[in-house]
Amino acid sequence: MRQKMLALWPLLTLGLTAGSLAQAQTAPAPTASITADTVGPLNARALLVDTQGRPQGEAAFVQREDGVRVNVQVRSLAPGNHGMHIHEFSACAPGVDAATNTVVPFGGAGPHFDPAMSHNHDKPTAANELGHGGDLPMLTVGENGTGRASFVTDKISLRGENGILNRTLVIHANADDYASDPAGKSGGRVLCGTVDRQGLSVRDYPLPGWQTFPEGVTYDAGRNLLLTGSAQTGDIYAVNAASGETSLYSRGGALGRRAALDLKVDSQGRLWIAGGAEGTVSVLDRYGVTLKVLETPKSPAAFINDLALAPDGHVYVTDSRRPVIYRVSPDLRLSAWLDLTKTPIRYGEGDNLNGIVATPDGRALLIAQSNTGDLWRVDLRTKAVRKVLTGLKNADGLVLRGQDLYVARNRDQVISRVRLNADWTSAQLAAEEPLAGLRFPATLTVVGSDLVVTQAQLDRREGGTPETPFRLTRFSAF
Template sequence: MQRISRKRTLITAALLGGAALTGTGLAGGATQPMPAPASTPLKATAALRDTAGQVRGTATFEQQGGGVRVSVTVSGLTPGQHGMHVHEFGRCTPGVDPATNTVVAFGGAGGHFDPGMSRNHDDPQADNHAGHGGDLPMLTVGADGTGRATFTTAKVSLTGMNGVLNRSLVIHAQPDDYRSDPSGMTGARERCGVITRDNFSVRDYPLPGPQDFPEGVAVDAARGVAYTGSAATGTIYAVNLNSGAVSTFAEGGGQGRASALGLKVDAQGRVWAAGGASGTVSVLRPDGFPVAILNTPKSPNAYVNDLTPAPDGNVYVTDSTRPVIFRVTPDLKLSAWLDLGGTPIRYAPGINLNGIVATPDGRALLTMQLNTGDLWRIDLRTKAVRRVMTGLTRGDGLLLDGRTLYVVRNAEQVITKVSLNADWTAGQIVAEEPLAGLRFPTTLAAIGGDLIVAQGQLDKLQGGTPETPFRLTRFRKF
């Protein structure tokens, strides 16, 4: 438990989750690809329902630069002003209202969306660090019971840290005083709609545990299985990619695995897991039985984060708090391979190196430094280190597909597509994808023409209420 608590503190203090958990890039057998992400500007719609479940209005959202244009039309309300807010969860179901601690209509939407963690209700012009991001202008309803509003706000977005996709728009019974916590004395929740991206679909794989916090994902194409590991418990699940059925592959808490961070499947079907603060690398047979538990040198500062097999037969391992790259040879011997102290990579507080992949030509490793946003190249022959690019803020897991690198950016809640040059020494961002609303994603893997991402929610690992069920999400390559 001490190791788990230490890991949670590391992640939460810096708002940096996870481990860089890289996918395997293996094909997905008989699985079918998902529809391709849209290339048009981001748009979303919420069908606004009353407490009886009848649709009584619509809200549309369109990304316009750094802001979102919102248009709302709703009927059947009392004339006058009504508070209107974005709420945290995409559930228009009964649930507990935190203001009254009672079960109310649309209580399942949770409290106000608060990306700046302000814990304060404020007006629609307040910075998100001063007030809830979900605090919107009021809706004015006419004598006929119809309310209309159109406005542009920079407090929310359809992508990034302020993203509202798969959250809820709620209209209340009373005006908003823009002062009183938690909801401005706006009274009952009268209309609710889930904000759903237009013309876009994904497939979710729900996980069974209420505290799973999935961090790694890896694919075994021969078995049609994706593996994902819990940052909180170390349990590793096997997910059938066709049926979605989930089984426990290996229980956490034993064999030195209190956390399961980066995951890989090797050519023998063995599952490799980075053990975080335990400082271990676990190697498991296809039936889940441990082959080896490899220990890095004892240290109060261990944070074994991710690993990757390379064409030279070795597996390379990152540590996010100790400036060293470890190597595991084919005979399962672990040693320190590269001391980063004499390289351009400078370790600082927070999560440092995490995601790591090997280039297919066997010449280099690419690795992500989360707390700086730098992507690095390490030559496997000379050990020379050079920066490939910067600006990948909150970059976490990596997946290399030819000369295309996918970077999962956890707190930014997007997946970034980078085009790399022929020798992996420079890259350029070509696209960013929020899917249908990512929740602190950590890593991704390839499944034929699709990708699958772990929505780790590691920002809720130390405190807060995660959205359950936790899930892996599958979508078409973009």
């Protein structure tokens, strides 16, 4: 666990007046609503250190409706203007600078934060589709070596697609020309600090591997083990929830399991695995040995994505590309249970039905549709389908605790809490949390009074560089 304390200081203002930068932006607001409740005030701090590890300043970030208020204070820098940028990764350590292919101080911070994948360095008033989201105003340092800056920008956020929590603020040696790729000829990286959420504690469980991409997670309470699966290799890892010790539980590729998406542990200790594009559901015993692989009809469009264990022993399965809900009986027979073309649910491009849970009374399923943001209720007796809520775009895995439904919203990089009524027929959004920074959160599981979420980084599978180590993050239910 790590506790983060808020630090504020009086700051002077750059030539940009407060709010003028935000008004000049044309980039869209973050997908996640900034009006939903969070655990505490949404602000962050970065302690800026030099290449010798000595503290040389601070930066504070406060979420506002019109963007993020950024206040920076530094000392012991050369007089003049200095380029200042948000970088992709959280490591203020030496690393390879892709522009020069050499190891440089703070190279571990990676390239500029570029949420819209513009691949272009530009001025701090450019929309994120045109320039890096991390391109900030310059820091001006006086003759005495101290510099202060204060501005508001909507290029970044403390939540949502443009979220900068657990990334880095880097100050460079020279001025920024706001044109030359990749960093405006701003020279070496002289100060660096990780943007840390204030007032919230989380615990990370690091995972091995450079291509892990942990999509699914479940909890085996009897053994106090978290089980997580790789969307890339199909490997399953066991993580001791107390110590964090990690071991390989089942090697990917077993009986055709090339990917492991959602995972669930049943009352017999068996592990159920959604096989994604393989169109399969695998069942493993408590030692990681494959008991059975259940196959859906062969199709190039198959994408078995999520699983729900019902109280009566049936397992319900979503397919994000084919409009059908599958069901596995207690004797491990798979069948097409509900043809969705005969319901109000309409499939379109992208991922459709995804996260799924059964209500504890065994009467209904709650299912999220990622591409539309709709939450659906399916009656298990009549198969009647009704819409419960909309507005949960990019909803992925679901966890139900009492009347609270927790939703991992992958590209939005938040966890949403939805409050349901007694019969699960209506709901309202109660809270949204970026935690201490999320990277494409995919699925959740309950561990006592806590929850654990995967930081899957699935948006980096086809392009870009994932931040390693991959990790699971544990947090208190909010």
